[in-house]
Structures are given as C-alpha cells and as structure tokens.
C-alpha cells in the first residue's frame with residue numbers, strides 16, 4: 001500500500017484544484033469499429049480550449065461513439081477497434097506508454113443518466129474520483145475542494161447544509177450537477193457530456209446549461225445533444241454527423257454555431273437543423 005505524506009497529499013489536491021487549465025482536443029482521422037461494423041470514417045475535428053463544441057446528428061450516426069474515443073472509453077467495449085489519433089494539446093492520448101488513467105483524468109465524462117453513488121454522502125460523492133486516482137488529502141483541503149466543485153457545478157447553495165445526506169436523495173437535476181462536481185474534482189482539462197439533460201425537466205435543463213456556460217472558462221466542453229435549441233444556446237461551434245444508407249458516420253459540416261444554424265453550407269445540415277429529418 002502506498003502512503004502519501006499529508007503535505008504531499010495536500011499539494012496533490014491543490015494541483016487538482018488549481019492545476020492545468022482547459023486544453024484543445026483534436027481528433028485526427030478517427031475511425032471506429034464494433035467487430036467488422038465500421039461506424040466512424042476518418043473523422044477530424046478540433047475542439048478549441050475554453051469553447052463548447054456540440055456534436056449533433058440523427059440517431060445512430062456515431063456521436064456517442066466519437067465522444068467515447070475522445071477519452072479512451074471506446075476501447076472498454078470488447079469488440080471495439082479504433083484508428084487515428086486524439087491529441088490533447090498536441091499529445092496523442094493513444095500513444096504507447098500513455099496510461100489510460102491519465103487520459104480519463106484529464107478528459108472527464110458526464111453521462112446521459114445521472115450516476116452518483118446513491119448511498120454515498122454528497123461530500124464523498126464529490127471526492128470519489130480523487131480516491132480512484134489514489135490522491136489522499138487532509139480534511140481542510142477536502143472541505144475546500146468539495147465547496148469549490150459544488151459551487152462550480154451550481155449546487156453548493158442548495159446542498160451546503162446537508163453534505164452528509166446520500167447522493168440518491170437529490171432530484172435528477174441536482175444529481176447531474178453532483179456528477180459534474182465529481183468530474184471537476186480531479187481537475188479535468190476537457191469535459192465530455194453525452195446528452196446530459198435528456199433525463200431532466202426543463203428547469204433542471206436550464207440550470208445545467210447555465211453551469212456549462214460558466215464552466216467553459218476553465219474546461220473545454222464537448223456535448224452530444226439531440227436538442228437543437230440546446231445546441232444553439234450552449235455551443236460556440238457545432239459538428240453535424242451523418243451516416244447515410246448504412247455507411248459509417250462522417251462529419252458533413254462543422255463550424256461556428258450561428259453559421260451552422262443560420263447559413264449552413266450543406267443542404268443536409270439545413271434540413272437537419274430545421275427539423276426536416278432525424
């Protein structure tokens with residue numbers, strides 16, 4: 001068992017709280033397969049630091065698969081294969097010798113369905129990622145980190161007097177913000193969000209959207225959404241994915257969100273963002 005001295009532990013937590021900032025993520029000719037089914041074909045996309053990039057497109061075109069290639073979650077599926085590179089500030093997260101845990105710590109993920117540990121306290125839920133990464137800390141550092149992450153996730157005021165209650169006692173929207181706080185505790189440089197509001201009511205959705213707007217000052221955000229209004233509200237740029245007639249998914253068009261919605265270059269983008277299919 002490794003024992004971390006208290007001072008070093010506090011330094012580690014400090015670096016988790018105030019270390020690296022948002023990074024640019026670049027997918028370079030990424031292809032993905034499940035068995036012999038190719039679902040993405042040479043997809044390239046730059047997701048700039050401090051911006052929100054929305055991935056849009058009809059069901060089955062490969063948005064979630066693409067998202068999972070961005071923090072090495074795709075390779076958890078036994079039949080999955082991948083080609084191409086994913087560069088985090090220029091360094092390929094798939095380079096031999098780079099640990100998978102390193103990529104996951106720098107590139108966090110928030111899922112469609114909120115997944116807090118239901119019986120664990122709110123306080124311990126926020127710190128759960130630190131424990132998984134083997135970072136130990138003194139009580140004061142932990143208290144500061146919990147407050148900071150819950151504040152950033154827009155949940156602190158609602159829960160500060162009941163941090164010992166279980167995660168499962170929160171509403172769905174609060175649980176999702178708790179999951180965002182948990183992701184932030186390991187100080188990711190990029191946050192991937194896979195339809196984070198699809199299980200939430202409109203008020204909670206709006207609250208998460210506000211949180212996204214605030215978070216981009218410190219993390220790069222990539223969000224999959226089926227909700228075109230949401231893509232228009234929260235993102236700086238959009239990538240429109242399409243898999244036509246059984247072919248693998250590709251990016252048909254990518255660009256500034258205003259341009260994608262108001263003056264798309266490709267007629268298929270225009271049809272999709274105007275709700276004519278998908």
Ligand SMILES: Nc1ncnc2c1ncn2[C@@H]1O[C@H](COP(=O)(O)OP(=O)(O)OP(=O)(O)O)[C@@H](O)[C@H]1O
Pocket residue numbers: 034039057058059060061062063064065066077
């Ligand atoms: N675990 C898996 N095993 C085999 N095939 C999969 C798996 N996950 C996804 N696929 C297939 O990969 C393709 C892309 O799926 P993906 O979920 O990435 O699309 P999507 O655009 O995110 O869809 P949706 O909007 O419905 O979530 C689909 O044909 C899907 O059936």
